[in-house]
Amino acid sequence: MTDAATTPPDPAAIRRPVLTGPHLARRYAAERRFRLYGLAGIAFAGLMLLLLVGSIVQKGYSAFWQTYMEIEVAFPAVQTLNPDGGAPTEEQIRRSDYLTPLRDALKEQFPEAAGDRKQRRMLYGLVSPGADLALRDMVLADRSLLGRRASVWIKVSDDVDSLAKGHIRRDVPEANRRINDTELGWFDTLDKAGRIEARFNVDLFTHGDSREPVEAGIYGALMGSILTLTVTLLVSFPIGVMAAVYLEEFAPKNRLTDVIEVNINNLAAVPSIVFGLLGLAVFLNFFGLPRSAPLVGGLVLALMTLPTIIIAARSALKAVPPSIREAALGLGASPLQVVTHHVLPLAMPGILTGTIIGMAQALGETAPLLMIGMVAFIVDIPQGFTDPATVLPVQIYLWADSPERAFVERTSAAILVLLGFLVVMNALAVLLRKRFERRW
Known part of the structure; x- marks a missing residue:
């Protein structure tokens, strides 16, 4: 006796809707319209980008x-x-x-x-x-x-x-x-x-700020940005990676870790000026650190960058196949050795990519640094992490507020330099991922 569950169905009994004639033509037309809408959106965004960059270049190239x-x-x-x-x-x-x-x-x-x-x-x-x-x-x-x-x-x-x-x-x-x-x-x-x-204009890259447009340069703001980002990287990268490794590899799945994960995801969407208020209240008013210093600016930007690094690092750790962990454990490695010697090196390209993107975001931030006093007029070139300093976005803000016509081109030139740094950092993130990415 033949089992009815194993009997193949009669093909004639399967009734599928067949699109023929006008129905098929309408479906293809809808697909073509959808592709055209997508291409139009991309073209419009590209046009707006060209207009923005073209306007900045047209106003700022003469400052060089x-x-x-x-x-x-x-x-x-x-x-x-x-x-x-x-x-x-x-x-x-x-x-x-x-x-x-x-x-x-x-x-x-x-x-x-x-x-x-x-x-x-x-x-x-x-x-x-x-x-x-x-x-x-x-x-x-x-x-x-x-x-x-x-x-x-x-x-x-x-x-x-x-x-x-x-x-x-x-x-x-x-x-x-x-x-x-x-x-x-x-x-x-x-x-x-x-x-x-x-x-x-060599002086544009070798002079600090000045009240006179012809003497003003971005060197002081550039050094301030480098010192601030150095503090940001030294604080946010190790803490962010260690937090991601703990949450992904060692932390028990309970209500406490769920609350921590939700808060990390929420912190990534908090407005940056809130971190500036936190830095003003904690680092300046409570700990008494110097105002307008790269040390404080770096700490504030590190707090802002931490959620981005943690989320990117956790995604990179999840992308490592479980078979890598199981094979290492099967050979007698401890959980810490599995993470240190196998999982973390394989996830490092993704972690570095997220870190560079977070640093690029920190490079362009202005609002949190205004709250800690980095909006001051600084002429001298900062030599250390506690010297008064400003950063490129704040320098652009100060020059944009100046009434002299000659500051307009210097503002645009500083924007071009900042955009150049952002493009380089994002290109570096792409190259790192292409260079070290592995597929299983």
């Missing part, structure tokens, strides 16, 4: 170039710096007056402005406010300039620099220009004589 003018300066004599005779000391060179020789050189270049006080003031405004300090640095680098006349290249002021870059239009009335006709004539005279030149 600086306009210089050539003038002939009579440097102070040795006897002027050291009346007692002999070679002047470094302190005497630093204290010497370089503003007067600079102004005399400008009056020699345009003698028609020497007799009028207002025109002299405009003439002196052609060069940057730090031009006399640039002359001092030249003498410190080459003391043979003392007592000689030499042609030197000096940075122009921010208004003249904007004129040279085309940010100040010539075809508008004089009353609506920051450069009047007299200053425009002086600039054209120097330009025709070949005394105006655009050079790569």
Whole structure:
């Protein structure tokens, strides 16, 4: 007798809906529309990204170039710096007056402005406010300039620099220009004589912040970001990895661990400014750590980055096949040896990827650092973790709030540098995953 449960069904008895004719055409049309909607969404997002990046590049690329003018300066004599005779000391060179020789050189270049006080003031405004300090640095680098006349290249002021870059239009009335006709004539005279030149703006990467746009640079903020992220990495990476290993490999599955997991997932969605308030209340007010220091900023960003690293590390640990653990245990390895020698090395690419993404997120944060005082105007370059400092996002915020037109291009240039760092960090995360990822 044949078992009815094992008897194959009659194919004729199976009734399936068959799409033919208009039904099949409508289904294919719906699929085509769905693909078109997806492509349209991607194209729109790409267009918006291009517009955003294009706008930043269009405003900021000129900050990577600086306009210089050539003038002939009579440097102070040795006897002027050291009346007692002999070679002047470094302190005497630093204290010497370089503003007067600079102004005399400008009056020699345009003698028609020497007799009028207002025109002299405009003439002196052609060069940057730090031009006399640039002359001092030249003498410190080459003391043979003392007592000689030499042609030197000096940075122009921010208004003249904007004129040279085309940010100040010539075809508008004089009353609506920051450069009047007299200053425009002086600039054209120097330009025709070949005394105006655009050079790569090295000072943008070697100077700290300044009230003068032409002297402002991102070096101080860049060092502050490096020091802050160093603290963030040293604190968040080991704690995050150890927490993930414990929760995934050793922690018992009970109500307490469930509460911890839920809170970790919730912390990943907490607004960043809340971590700033926590840092203000705990690290500054309770522990008394210095304000506006990379140490405090790094600790705050570490708290913010920890949930991201823990979640990424747990996902990487889950991706390791159970057979790896079972084989190691079967060969006599202890649970700690299994995790240390087998599971963790295999999960490390995913852990590193999550860590780099978390660090990239921390690099772009501003709100929590504003709460701990890293919004202060910092001119000096930080040398340690407790020195006053700022970071690139905060520097961008400060420059964006400045009324000078020349700060607009420096703001955009700093954004480009920040975006470059973020792209490099995300590319590094992708390369690490591609390089070390294993498939089972």
